[in-house]
Amino acid sequence: xxxxxxxxxxxxxxxxxxxxxxxxxxxxxxxxxxxxxxxxxxxxxxxxxxxxxxxxxxxxxxxxxxxxxxxxxxxxxxxxxxxxxxxxxxxxxxxxxxxxxxxxxxxxxxxxxxxxxxxxxxxxxxxxxxxxxxxxxxxxxxxxxxxxxxxxxxxxxxxxxxxxxxxxxxxxxxxxxxxxxxxxxxxxxxxxxxxxxxxxxxxxxxxxxxxxxxxxxxxxxxxxxxxxxxxxxxxxxxxxxxxxxxxxxxxxxxxxxxxxxxxxxxxxxxxxxxxxxxxxxxxxxxxxxxxxxxxxxxxxxxxxxxxxxxxxxxxxxxxxxxxxxxxxxxxxxxxxxxxxxxxxxxxxxxxxxxxxxxxxxxxxxxxx
Amino acid sequence: xxxxxxxxxxxxxxxxxxxxxxxxxxxxxxxxxxxxxxxxxxxxxxxxxxxxxxxxxxxxxxxxxxxxxxxxxxxxxxxxxxxxxxxxxxxxxxxxxxxxxxxxxxxxxxxxxxxxxxxxxxxxxxxxxxxxxxxxxxxxxxxxxxxxxxxxxxxxxxxxxxxxxxxxxxxxxxxxxxxxxxxxxxxxxxxxxxxxxxxxxxxxxxxxxxxxxxxxxxxxxxxxxxxxxxxxxxxxxxxxxxxxxxxxxxxxxxxxxxxxxxxxxxxxxxxxxxxxxxxxxxxxxxxxxxxxxxxxxxxxxxxxxxxxxxxxxxxxxxxxxxxxxxxxxxxxxxxxxxxxxxxxxxxxxxxxxxxxxxxx
Numbered sequence: 001x002x003x004x005x006x007x008x009x010x011x012x013x014x015x016x017x018x019x020x021x022x023x024x025x026x027x028x029x030x031x032x033x034x035x036x037x038x039x040x041x042x043x044x045x046x047x048x049x050x051x052x053x054x055x056x057x058x059x060x061x062x063x064x065x066x067x068x069x070x071x072x073x074x075x076x077x078x079x080x081x082x083x084x085x086x087x088x089x090x091x092x093x094x095x096x097x098x099x100x101x102x103x104x105x106x107x108x109x110x111x112x113x114x115x116x117x118x119x120x121x122x123x124x125x126x127x128x129x130x131x132x133x134x135x136x137x138x139x140x141x142x143x144x145x146x147x148x149x150x151x152x153x154x155x156x157x158x159x160x161x162x163x164x165x166x167x168x169x170x171x172x173x174x175x176x177x178x179x180x181x182x183x184x185x186x187x188x189x190x191x192x193x194x195x196x197x198x199x200x201x202x203x204x205x206x207x208x209x210x211x212x213x214x215x216x217x218x219x220x221x222x223x224x225x226x227x228x229x230x231x232x233x234x235x236x237x238x239x240x241x242x243x244x245x246x247x248x249x250x251x252x253x254x255x256x257x258x259x260x261x262x263x264x265x266x267x268x269x270x271x272x273x274x275x276x277x278x279x280x281x282x283x284x285x286x287x288x289x290x291x292x293x294x295x296x297x298x299x300x301x302x303x304x305x306x307x308x309x310x311x312x313x314x315x316x317x318x319x320x321x322x323x324x325x326x327x328x329x330x331x332x333x334x335x336x337x338x339x340x341x342x343x344x345x346x347x348x349x350x351x352x353x354x355x356x357x358x359x360x361x362x363x364x365x366x367x368x
Numbered sequence: 369x370x371x372x373x374x375x376x377x378x379x380x381x382x383x384x385x386x387x388x389x390x391x392x393x394x395x396x397x398x399x400x401x402x403x404x405x406x407x408x409x410x411x412x413x414x415x416x417x418x419x420x421x422x423x424x425x426x427x428x429x430x431x432x433x434x435x436x437x438x439x440x441x442x443x444x445x446x447x448x449x450x451x452x453x454x455x456x457x458x459x460x461x462x463x464x465x466x467x468x469x470x471x472x473x474x475x476x477x478x479x480x481x482x483x484x485x486x487x488x489x490x491x492x493x494x495x496x497x498x499x500x501x502x503x504x505x506x507x508x509x510x511x512x513x514x515x516x517x518x519x520x521x522x523x524x525x526x527x528x529x530x531x532x533x534x535x536x537x538x539x540x541x542x543x544x545x546x547x548x549x550x551x552x553x554x555x556x557x558x559x560x561x562x563x564x565x566x567x568x569x570x571x572x573x574x575x576x577x578x579x580x581x582x583x584x585x586x587x588x589x590x591x592x593x594x595x596x597x598x599x600x601x602x603x604x605x606x607x608x609x610x611x612x613x614x615x616x617x618x619x620x621x622x623x624x625x626x627x628x629x630x631x632x633x634x635x636x637x638x639x640x641x642x643x644x645x646x647x648x649x650x651x652x653x654x655x656x657x658x659x660x661x662x663x664x665x666x667x668x669x670x671x672x673x674x675x676x677x678x679x680x681x682x683x684x685x686x687x688x689x690x691x692x693x694x695x696x697x698x699x700x701x702x703x704x705x706x707x708x709x710x711x712x713x714x715x716x717x718x719x720x721x722x723x724x725x726x727x728x
Contacts, residue, residue, distance in 0.1 A: 116638060121638075124638045124639075124661075124662065124663060182663075185663070269654070270651070278475075278476055278481075278484045279484075284656060284659065284660070285660065286656075287656060287657065287660065288656055291630075291653040291654055291655040291656065292653075292654045292656060293651035293652075293653065293654070294629070294651050294652050294653070294654035294666070295651040296644050296646075296647045296648055296651070296652060296668060297647045297649075298668075299644055299666065299667055299668030300644060300645065300647045300668035300669060300670045301484075301647075301668075301670055302484065302668075303484065303542075303545070303667060303668060303669050303670070304667065304668070305665055305666070305667035306654070306659070306665065306666045306667070307659070307663070307664070307665035307666075308656065308658075308659030308660035308661070308662070308663055308664055308665070309660060309663050310660045310661060310663065
């Protein structure tokens, strides 16, 4: 493994059991093509070094440590909902100064020159580089935020607004943008319209809060009746439909303008499509590992649409953070210590969390 | 006592009907309602044969009402108009497509999208507001509410205009609605039949580059030389499909048989749109990763509202767009339906009703 000057310490999984254990490594400082690797430099000209304070635990982290998608290179240090403070800036960095509260999300680089990159849509760049488990431009493997330090090109660093807390704001960097981006792109922001949120987990609960901030009527669609009370009283949802209850479904048939489908498991699209009005839109952001059954008749007879969205570009991620700051939106989190991560992953696999675990890196990583 | 088909209405009519799900058509005496204040009555000149006619004749969707007179690509000349009719006069050329009634008051109807009205009344095999069953255009005379009549411009040949009333609007409407009508776009058309060939013509008229995607290599030459498509992909040829990955702004899929969606999603550029027009009776597999990774979209569309059907006809007249038809006589219709079941037609049969549909 390559050795660089900036040492780092974190948690890595080494096989498909997905169990995370202490891991010493170092941070590469070069993120551009055609630049020779200089192992003695601590921080590149365009880089920002961040002391990590918090990192959200995303369901994708769980998929990745267990190699559910077949793409994992071990050892893997997950974590792409990173928040912390700037400790060093490179010579070309003007956007940030030491001490700023910042975050890093799902991407740490992209080609920067293609059509989509030019349009601030880095998440659709065919050469995008993920915060973890990707091969960076200098040939090194990227390691994520379950660690004490990260070095990132300034373009991919987000500023935390005043009133977005570092702990509860961390999940916004993936969960937040993943629902915000399609809600904007597919026009789900018209006040007074009716939004369904399918799945009430990390993504779903943020979608409810954003939906209310956009002035929408929000109905949560879930298989778990026990989530109803919180959905309505705590998260502010207007209604709750149990998707396995035929009577609930019938009563809500043809009532929704849009649905954001955050469900990560394989599930049936037919009941969700039935809840849409004519010309309604269903956007899917969950990542089941097998194809879903798509009935075509409702699409043809109701001109209904199914769209996908991955996360979002950097400009839009910053816009989302600023929006959350303005509307006082943050994730509902359960703060855990670094040594509790494996137990947290097991609970996450059973959806036993309200609604995102966040690792208190700053206070617990060095105690491992 | 129930009235017979011949006497339930005052105006005598003659057509071809199936009496059971064998779908075999034979001569049928029936009757049409008197021309109401808002009705237009016309002598049928031509009627296109749509694949939906075949589905209905054989009761494949379980909703057929027998005796069944199909036909919803109907063109003719006005013989009588009701007192309140202003749109057309006697002698005008008109057409009727897939619907003859809707509630006229719901959101869809108010948006000129009668085709999405939950109370839509199809042109044939459906209960009409007077309690009788609707009969379609495989018949000598037709009467319909003025709202559901389209005017056919003078310079448009009537026989090749008939298929536009279903195939035409079914392809035109989604290309407009989903913004797949901008010059310079690259549009794919899956399936080269009644809908597909018209889709190619509209897309070319919009200024698009058009690629036909088909399982039949023998359609290639015609697609390129006759229909004006720019290129042709054989969907089962992996190399050809790979080479075209990520190149299309939109794809119009006219195939109703079960087929894989993944290769089609792969052909789309990022933010591309796949529009389903054929409705397979079983769900298709929807792979999620490719949809998300490119922020792509799948939707469907069914016919179109009356306002846009008129707009489509006027557009076709202006751009000289006609269906490619095989004109047949009424006594050939059962054979034509058998050939249609095997997709053996370039690309729509049209019945020469006025000249060949005669009582024995």
